[in-house]
Amino acid sequence: MDQFKPITWLLNSRARSIEKSPAVAELFPPEIARQTRAFHSRIPGYHISPLKSLPRLASMLGLGGIWVKDESFRLSLSSFKVLGGSFAIYSFVKSQLGVDELDIFSEQGTRQIKEELGDLTFAAATDGNHGRGVAWSASRLGFNSVIYVHENTSQARIEAIENNGARVVVVKGTYDDAVRQVSVDAEANGWQVISDTSWPGYEDIPRWVMQGYTTAFSEAQEQLSAQGIIKPSHVLVQAGVGSLAAATLGFYSQLFGPERPQSIVVEPDKAACLFLSAKRGDGEPHSFSGDLDTIMAGLACGDPNPQAWKVLWDTADAFVKCPDYVAAKGMRVYGVPLAGDPFIVSGESGAATLGALMFIMQWSECAPLREALGLNRQAEVLLINSEGNTDPVDFRKVVWSGRHPVPEPYQQIFEN
Numbered sequence: 001m002d003q004f005k006p007i008t009w010l011l012n013s014r015a016r017s018i019e020k021s022p023a024v025a026e027l028f029p030p031e032i033a034r035q036t037r038a039f040h041s042r043i044p045g046y047h048i049s050p051l052k053s054l055p056r057l058a059s060m061l062g063l064g065g066i067w068v069k070d071e072s073f074r075l076s077l078s079s080f081k082v083l084g085g086s087f088a089i090y091s092f093v094k095s096q097l098g099v100d101e102l103d104i105f106s107e108q109g110t111r112q113i114k115e116e117l118g119d120l121t122f123a124a125a126t127d128g129n130h131g132r133g134v135a136w137s138a139s140r141l142g143f144n145s146v147i148y149v150h151e152n153t154s155q156a157r158i159e160a161i162e163n164n165g166a167r168v169v170v171v172k173g174t175y176d177d178a179v180r181q182v183s184v185d186a187e188a189n190g191w192q193v194i195s196d197t198s199w200p201g202y203e204d205i206p207r208w209v210m211q212g213y214t215t216a217f218s219e220a221q222e223q224l225s226a227q228g229i230i231k232p233s234h235v236l237v238q239a240g241v242g243s244l245a246a247a248t249l250g251f252y253s254q255l256f257g258p259e260r261p262q263s264i265v266v267e268p269d270k271a272a273c274l275f276l277s278a279k280r281g282d283g284e285p286h287s288f289s290g291d292l293d294t295i296m297a298g299l300a301c302g303d304p305n306p307q308a309w310k311v312l313w314d315t316a317d318a319f320v321k322c323p324d325y326v327a328a329k330g331m332r333v334y335g336v337p338l339a340g341d342p343f344i345v346s347g348e349s350g351a352a353t354l355g356a357l358m359f360i361m362q363w364s365e366c367a368p369l370r371e372a373l374g375l376n377r378q379a380e381v382l383l384i385n386s387e388g389n390t391d392p393v394d395f396r397k398v399v400w401s402g403r404h405p406v407p408e409p410y411q412q413i414f415e416n
């Protein structure tokens with residue numbers, strides 16, 4: 001029965017003993033969120049993404065509030081990922097030109113780049129969303145892109161990337177194999193890799209990718225302040241390689257230090273590389289082996305981003321892994337909320353944290369976790385809906401046809 005358990009958790013009490021994380025200081029300097037946001041706000045079509053409140057669900061679960069940073073329509077690309085790819089391309093181009101400022105979206109800026117750098121091709125490996133963001137950013141600036149996907153990537157995700165002007169290459173194996181292959185092929189072809197994960201000697205670009213994500217949290221802080229909330233008391237963030245989670249916890253650690261929100265990093269049980277690394281407990285990132293077979297495509301990563309891991313090891317209060325039915329439950333609850341709460345379109349990876357929060361609050365076996373983190377009626381919980389309907393065929397299988405139901409013994413958790 002153990003493999004069906006909705007929530008398996010691990011507390012990382014070490015994080016609260018770290019006064020100031022060197023990894024946070026290095027990756028997320030104080031001014032960075034202001035800079036990334038200033039950049040993103042110059043992108044034609046940029047809007048602040050909504051922060052939605054689910055007060056009825058919060059009350060039902062015994063929480064003070066649930067706030068959802070809804071990235072499902074970010075720049076019309078259905079996920080937060082474009083924030084990272086676009087900022088990394090911008091920062092890379094600036095570094096190549098040796099300038100501190102560049103109006104990359106003006107005609108003059110584009111001309112200067114072309115004249116000085118010639119035709120560039122950007123390459124990336126992806127489970128779908130990152131590649132779409134890189135392809136979109138490259139095509140906006142008049143560059144080419146080649147995006148590597150693994151063999152189980154759905155046709156819908158491939159087409160979404162191609163529709164943004166990229167050539168798509170399908171690689172045998174998993175996301176991690178695509179990461180390895182793209183770096184080999186890029187070297188041979190003179191392409192510039194824009195990866196959301198790092199390896200020794202390749203650290204600037206993934207750092208810019210992570211920094212780019214902080215725009216979402218800078219916006220969220222402003223939106224919460226407008227509601228009279230200084231900061232969320234808790235944040236649940238979903239993780240693949242851990243870059244989004246590092247950006248989230250890095251942002252809040254930079255802003256609030258030891259007063260930062262309590263945090264839970266959520267992964268699929270079939271691809272729980274950060275959970276595994278925390279469990280090993282030696283401070284090193286560890287790879288999760290297996291076929292990474294999960295519906296949470298954006299989180300199906302077996303190798304942690306080593307840079308991100310350093311941040312999470314120092315700042316994450318708990319690691320949680322959960323099976324696919326937890327994410328499926330989150331998708332359905334977002335889509336058909338309690339009367340009075342807004343509906344939210346959320347894909348498998350986007351909804352994992354809401355599903356996890358529901359089980360954490362309602363499954364009796366999670367009481368020690370709730371207690372350790374102070375998840376109670378005073379808690380103002382921030383979730384990130386990191387994607388919308390990015391794979392319409394699979395989305396309908398879950399939301400319309402009820403695939404991945406909560407198994408029998410756990411259904412009664414929600415029946416009282």
Ligand SMILES: Cc1ncc(COP(=O)(O)O)c(C=O)c1O
Nearest residue numbers: 129240241242243244298386387
């Ligand atoms: C929708 C979605 N959510 C979350 C993530 C996790 O991000 P990371 O791989 O940085 O942990 C991804 C990654 O692709 C994603 O596509």
